[in-house]
Amino acid sequence: MSMSRPLLVAALILAAHFAWRLDARPTTLAEQREADARARMAGRRATDSALENIREEERAHIARELHDDLGQLLATLRVDMSLLMRQPVADDATRDLLAGMDGRLLSAITSLRRIASNLRPHALDEGGLYFALQSLRHEFAERHGIVCELAAREDELVLNDRYSTALFRIVQESLTNIARHAQARHVRIALRRHRATLYLTIEDDGRGIAQADMEKPTSFGLLGMRERVWAIRGDIAITGSHRGTRIEIHLPLPGDALDIGKLPNAHRAN
Numbered sequence: 001m002s003m004s005r006p007l008l009v010a011a012l013i014l015a016a017h018f019a020w021r022l023d024a025r026p027t028t029l030a031e032q033r034e035a036d037a038r039a040r041m042a043g044r045r046a047t048d049s050a051l052e053n054i055r056e057e058e059r060a061h062i063a064r065e066l067h068d069d070l071g072q073l074l075a076t077l078r079v080d081m082s083l084l085m086r087q088p089v090a091d092d093a094t095r096d097l098l099a100g101m102d103g104r105l106l107s108a109i110t111s112l113r114r115i116a117s118n119l120r121p122h123a124l125d126e127g128g129l130y131f132a133l134q135s136l137r138h139e140f141a142e143r144h145g146i147v148c149e150l151a152a153r154e155d156e157l158v159l160n161d162r163y164s165t166a167l168f169r170i171v172q173e174s175l176t177n178i179a180r181h182a183q184a185r186h187v188r189i190a191l192r193r194h195r196a197t198l199y200l201t202i203e204d205d206g207r208g209i210a211q212a213d214m215e216k217p218t219s220f221g222l223l224g225m226r227e228r229v230w231a232i233r234g235d236i237a238i239t240g241s242h243r244g245t246r247i248e249i250h251l252p253l254p255g256d257a258l259d260i261g262k263l264p265n266a267h268r269a270n
């Protein structure tokens, strides 16, 4: 698998280059410059998108390793610990020490699960995008005490891995931002599919993002979000006011964005 990644990047760059070369031949200097700029942009997008796929693959790989390797080891240690705790113990200090170790082991297992799930949300593989977003919403509301609503239909969100992962990561970054910066009390995530377009809106009632916030040179969350949307040819608009922040995304869905294999029979004809 690792051999194919550099090749994939190179193939995409070459494809973008040749697509440009075969394009209509520019005649004037201005047209030439415009064509150059377009080709550079197309090449950059293809590279960004290929790199993003590689990053997602790596994250999934690390998540699996953490779960299967370190996770198993910690689980076995906890079993050993419970056997040890059943042995008669001479003094209270040792008993307290063992109980403390057991508590810390449990925290380590919980942390590991959270880290692995951030790297590659299990829910995406198990139940698809709708289920993964429900889990994200639930966890966010529990953890931050902010009311979070998800308005979506499961049958409209049966998308392939590329689209599901991109949408999941966008919602995940939006919620992280809300928890960190917004001082919001209420969040609404709405997804709706109409014909071949998916509409995603994430709104909060916090302090509202300012224009200067969107231009911070050291912030990468919103930048990454934009790159993800552009990589799958969507549009994104981020606006803020005293009523809060609103992120609106329009995503055209080509035929291969739908995961027909997972679609219930009743919806296949749509």
Ligand SMILES: Nc1ncnc2c1ncn2[C@@H]1O[C@H](COP(=O)(O)OP(=O)(O)OP(=O)(O)O)[C@@H](O)[C@H]1O
Binding pocket: 177, 178, 180, 181, 182, 204, 206, 207, 208, 209, 210, 213, 214, 216, 218, 219, 220, 221, 222, 223, 245
């Ligand atoms: N929902 C929001 N409400 C208010 N301000 C926001 C919101 N989302 C983002 N911001 C502002 O926009 C800035 C840029 O967000 P961005 O996600 O790009 O970076 P960040 O969260 O600061 O850092 P990171 O690179 O870790 O994501 C934030 O620093 C914050 O000031």
Ligand SMILES: [Mg+2]
Binding pocket: 173, 176, 177, 220, 221, 222
């Ligand atoms: Mg952020």
